[in-house]
Amino acid sequence: MPKRKICVVVTARPSYSRIKTALTAIQEHPKLELQLVIAGSALLDRYGNAVDFIEKDGFEIAAKVFMVLEGENPTTMAKTTGLGVMELTNVFYNLKPHAVLTIADRFETIATSIAAAYQNIPLVHIQGGEVTGSIDEKVRHANTKLADLHLVASEDAKQRVIKLGENPEKVINTGCPSIDLAKEISEYPFLDFDPIEKYGGVGSKLNWKEGYIVVMQHPVTTEYKQAKVHVTETLKAIKKLDIPTFWFWPNVDAGSDGTSNAIRTFRELEKPENIHFFKNMEPTDFLRLLKNSKALVGNSSAGLRECAFLGVPVVNIGNRQFRRNRATNVTDVNYNLNEILKATENAIQTEHFESSDIYGNGNSGIKIAEILATSELTYSKTITY
Numbered sequence: 001m002p003k004r005k006i007c008v009v010v011t012a013r014p015s016y017s018r019i020k021t022a023l024t025a026i027q028e029h030p031k032l033e034l035q036l037v038i039a040g041s042a043l044l045d046r047y048g049n050a051v052d053f054i055e056k057d058g059f060e061i062a063a064k065v066f067m068v069l070e071g072e073n074p075t076t077m078a079k080t081t082g083l084g085v086m087e088l089t090n091v092f093y094n095l096k097p098h099a100v101l102t103i104a105d106r107f108e109t110i111a112t113s114i115a116a117a118y119q120n121i122p123l124v125h126i127q128g129g130e131v132t133g134s135i136d137e138k139v140r141h142a143n144t145k146l147a148d149l150h151l152v153a154s155e156d157a158k159q160r161v162i163k164l165g166e167n168p169e170k171v172i173n174t175g176c177p178s179i180d181l182a183k184e185i186s187e188y189p190f191l192d193f194d195p196i197e198k199y200g201g202v203g204s205k206l207n208w209k210e211g212y213i214v215v216m217q218h219p220v221t222t223e224y225k226q227a228k229v230h231v232t233e234t235l236k237a238i239k240k241l242d243i244p245t246f247w248f249w250p251n252v253d254a255g256s257d258g259t260s261n262a263i264r265t266f267r268e269l270e271k272p273e274n275i276h277f278f279k280n281m282e283p284t285d286f287l288r289l290l291k292n293s294k295a296l297v298g299n300s301s302a303g304l305r306e307c308a309f310l311g312v313p314v315v316n317i318g319n320r321q322f323r324r325n326r327a328t329n330v331t332d333v334n335y336n337l338n339e340i341l342k343a344t345e346n347a348i349q350t351e352h353f354e355s356s357d358i359y360g361n362g363n364s365g366i367k368i369a370e371i372l373a374t375s376e377l378t379y380s381k382t383i384t385y
Contacts, residue, residue, distance in 0.1 A: 003033040006372050007062070007097035009088065011040035011108035012251060013050045014301070017283035019103050019126065021180035021365030023059060031373040035095050039065035039084065040108040041252035053282050063091045067108070072257040073224065077107045084111030092119055099124050099377045105132070105140035113146040122377040123147045126368070127176060129157030131323040135221045148379055151368055153359050156325050174367040175360020181287055182309040183362030186355070191292040193285065195246060196276060203267070203276035212244040213348065214290055217298035218251050219259045220320045227258035230335045232266065234297065234317060237340040239272040243348065246289060249279045295347035297340070304330060308356040313347035315340065327356035
């Protein structure tokens with residue numbers, strides 16, 4: 001019996017860590033063949049060039065799709081999505097997969113869903129049913145309505161997908177594959193590399209071994225004009241805090257030019273001696289860095305997912321993660337220097353939290369591969385249930 005061809009589309013840096021263990025499980029499953037497509041900002045150096053880490057991990061790439069238009073605003077996001085539909089349609093036509101898998105909620109993922117759905121290719125959606133405070137939620141729910149099989153990351157998300165009208169038999173809580181990596185890290189938590197020596201980056205040589213924090217702040221697409229102002233408040237707070245800080249570059253969303261420009265301007269004018277900036281890291285190295293930090297500051301979903309499992313204190317800034325499930329490790333603040341500073345000072349003085357399994361317990365990748373190998377893969381939603 002021929003293997004099922006599962007085409008997985010990775011479009012951005014965080015999407016790789018969200019799906020890495022599932023990619024391995026699909027690749028190793030005797031009944032499945034992995035067709036890995038890398039697209040969008042995952043191919044671009046300015047956003048960390050995730051493709052380098054993917055290839056280093058030994059994954060064979062079936063196709064690369066360059067589709068990101070310059071501008072980092074809502075118009076270029078829409079145009080990038082349109083270009084993605086055109087390019088991915090050709091990729092799927094040539095690869096002829098038995099199913100296409102799209103991940104979460106980035107704007108590029110809707111291009112994946114449209115290209116598959118209109119060609120009657122069964123669509124599998126990972127991490128549907130969650131809510132946030134930006135265009136991501138609309139994209140996520142649109143992916144849900146286009147998808148045929150829903151592999152969600154929490155019970156709350158499962159119930160929401162069912163309420164959206166999806167067949168309960170096609171909605172399965174697998175947990176989030178990124179928690180698989182977090183579990184691996186928790187079993188060997190030691191920071192056994194020097195981040196600056198291994199990854200370079202820009203900024204001062206920090207004495208980080210005495211304790212440090214991590215910052216990852218992205219623009220909010222519905223507030224993209226304020227991106228520069230928002231991140232400047234965080235920059236001022238972190239400089240004033242004066243603790244060694246590893247700061248990661250923003251993603252490609254609308255407003256990222258404002259965020260990036262604010263970082264560069266602040267770096268040149270203020271010359272903060274306690275901050276070192278990185279574009280990207282291997283997923284396991286990044287999680288090991290988080291595990292050993294005093295806190296994560298910013299608005300990354302890693303604070304609500306991986307840090308919940310790792311027990312790392314999180315200062316979550318602004319509306320990007322609005323209404324997303326969170327554990328007790330998260331403190332929410334506004335875009336305000338004093339609020340950020342006070343919450344971060346409290347987080348640094350807080351012991352790590354107990355591990356939370358709200359997004360899974362560390363075996364999602366294997367679950368996903370087995371479901372893809374055994375479930376009925378159909379593209380019709382006309383059946384009665």
